[in-house]
Amino acid sequence: MTLTTDASSASASQKSxxxxxxxxxxRWHFYAGLYVAPFLIMLAVTGLIMLWSSMLVxxxxxxxxxxxPAGQTVAVSAQADAALSAVPGSALVQYIVPRTEEQPAVFRVDADGQSTMVAVDPYRGTVLGxxxxxxxxxxxxxxxxxxLLIGTVGDRMIEIAAGFGIVLVVTGAYLWWPRDGRRFARSLAPQLSGGGRQVWKSLHQTVGIYSALLLVVFLLSGLSWAGVWGEKxxxxxxxxxxxxxxxxPLSDVTHASMNHGGVKDVPWALEQTPMPASDPHAAHHGHAMPASSGPGDVDGIIAKARLLGFDGRFQLSFPKGETGVWTIARDTMSNDSADPLSDRTVHIDQYTGQxxxxxxxxxxxxxxxxxxxGVAFHEGDIGGGWNVALNTVFCLSVIFLSVSGIVMWWKxxxxxxxxxxxxxxxxxxxxxxxxxxxxxxxSLVFPLTGLVLVSVLLLDMFVLRRVRTLKRALS
Structure with missing residues (x-):
């Protein structure tokens, strides 16, 4: 009898x-969701806009x-001249090679601090728009x-939300885990019997557990662009x-100088790497190549790019200043290809063609x-349609999880x-x-999130539980 009583007591204590x-x-899942849900909805909606805008436009x-298509294309230099004529007083900055025979060549030209894109028919050399x-x-x-259109402050807020998103995934997985005799297989499908909050809860848990791993991948790849955990x-x-x-020779600027404001154009692994520099004294050293060979001419550089193995869509950035270099780049992040393994960046001296x-x-x-x-997958660039379809379903799932969490709280x-x-x-x-x-x-891996996490924990322990008005308002 004593053994039975002790066993029952131990079992009750374990259940308690x-x-x-x-x-x-x-409780932590609730508080993390309270902060994270609006950010997840924003990230999913803007992600869908970017995904499908990229696909359609x-x-x-x-x-x-x-x-x-009309057989032979005109020289790239002639296309560049047409682009320059479309924006008087401008200078060439970038040339984007057409992906297919039916797409135009695109040039970026700058004038008076304004960047303009010019579409040119590569077969006729005429400006399309x-x-x-x-x-x-x-x-x-x-x-x-x-x-969030508020610069560094917005970046930090999103970074904190992404870190709390990891907390949300971990606590959510713990809450989902089968217990009290519930079978594992039964937890993998939603239980739609009954009604009200229980159906919402079952759907929330099921969609959440299937989305959890993908959410971690998206959060980590996004965090790697963030200002503290990523850049620092x-x-x-x-x-x-x-x-x-x-x-x-190295320049005083990094590859990040090729980005455009908050838009990332440079591969993640190269952003903080110093740019190489051209030698403006090459002629004095006897290394400059004759003008007829065209190393400093866009036609010559494009020919060199072809010899180096670049095909399909790639991007050519023109030299900036007397130590600037030609940069030939193809990376999945910029939507140049669907294969991250083919990413490549080549810098060429503007005077020697080296x-x-x-x-x-x-x-x-x-x-x-x-x-x-990760970034290519995050942006839906890998392998064509399957990545776009998966990301679309995932974004819709994130929106559902956020909305259903609010619905469960309300009910x-x-x-x-x-x-x-x-x-x-x-x-x-x-x-x-x-x-x-x-x-x-x-807290250790994500410093900003850890700082907020510890602050909230201390606030919860020493203030919220002790001040009756606050305790009631937040309970």
């Missing part, structure tokens, strides 16, 4: 402890025009997606070292390779309640070692 852990995880607007660079729906969505930590440690280039640097996917660090794949509230109704903190709550380890790990 398990319930306390469950309620604590639910093109990131640089090139799909807004089409051309009729002009538009302000980075002024499309895609670019507006991109800026909201990355900065992960990217700084993983950037391509310019010292790998053999005795090449290849100063040639960096491909295989040269990236492990983190650089992960980001080349749980008593009618007329004027308080938050967060899950109550257990009265007798011992140290939850696993939960503590998870929170410490998140």
């Amino acid at each position: 402890l398990s319930r306390a852990f469950y309620t604590t995880a639910w 093109g990131r640089d607007g090139e799909k807004s025009f089409s051309v009729e 002009t538009w302000e660079r980075r002024d499309s729906l895609y670019d507006l969505a991109n800026l909201i997606h990355g900065t 930590m992960t990217q700084a440690w993983s950037t391509f070292p310019a010292e790998k280039w053999d005795n090449v 290849v100063l640097a040639d960096v491909g996917f295989s040269d990236y660090s492990a983190a650089g390779k992960a980001m080349a794949l 749980r509230r008593p009618a007329g309640a004027n308080r938050l109704l967060a899950p109550a903190y257990p009265v007798k709550m011992p140290l939850w070692k696993t939960g503590a380890i998870v929170m410490i790990a998140v």
Whole structure:
């Protein structure tokens, strides 16, 4: 009898402890969701806009025009002259090679601090249209997606939300995990019997568990662009070292100088790498090539790019200043190709035509390779239609999870309640070692999120639970 009583007591104590852990995880899931849900909705909506805008219009607007193939194309230099004539007093900055025979060539020209894109028929050399660079729906969505249109403050807020998104995934997985005799297989499908909040809860859990891994991938790849965890930590440690280039003079600017405002045009692994520099004294050193060979001419550089193996769509950036270089680039992140393994950036001396640097996917660090794949996947650029379809379903799932979380909270509230109704903190709550380890790990890996996490935890322990008015409002 004593053994039976002791066993029953131990079982009841274990259930009580398990319930306390469950309620604590639910409380953190609730608070994390309270902050994260609006950001997840914003990220999913703007992500869908960028995904489908890129598919239908093109990131640089090139799909807004089409051309009729006519055999031989005119020289790229003639196309460039046409682009310059469309914007008087402008200078050439970039040439985007057509992806297909039916697409136009696109040039970027700058005049008086204004960047203009010019579409040119490559077969006839005629201008098809002009538009302000980075002024499309895609670019507006991109800026909201990355900065909320408020610059650094917005970037930091999104970074904190992304870190809390990891907390949301971990606590959500714990809440979903089968317990109290519930079978694992039964947890993999929604239970639609009954009604009301329980159906919403079942749908929320099922969609959430299937989306969890993808959400972590999207959060981490997005965080790697963020200002603190990305640029100051992960990217700084993983950037391509310019010292790998053999005795090449380096510029005072980095590859990030090729970006356009908040829009990322340069591969993640190269952003913080110094640019190589052309030698303006090449003629004095006897290394300059004759003008007839055309190393400094766009036709000659394009011919060299073809010899180096560039085909399909790639981008050519013109030299800036007397030490600037020609840059030939193809990367999936810029929608040039559907294969991140083919990413490649080549820099050429504007005076000698010498290849100063040639960096491909295989040269990236492990983190650089992960980001080349991760960002391409994040943007729906890999392998064509399947990536677009998967990302579309994922974004819709994220919107559903956020909305259903709000619906469940609303249905749980008593009618007329004027308080938050967060899950109550257990009265007798011992140290939850696993939960503590998870929170410490998140705090160490994501500093901004950790700072907010610790602040909220201290606020919850020493203020919210002790001030009766606040405790009631947030309970």
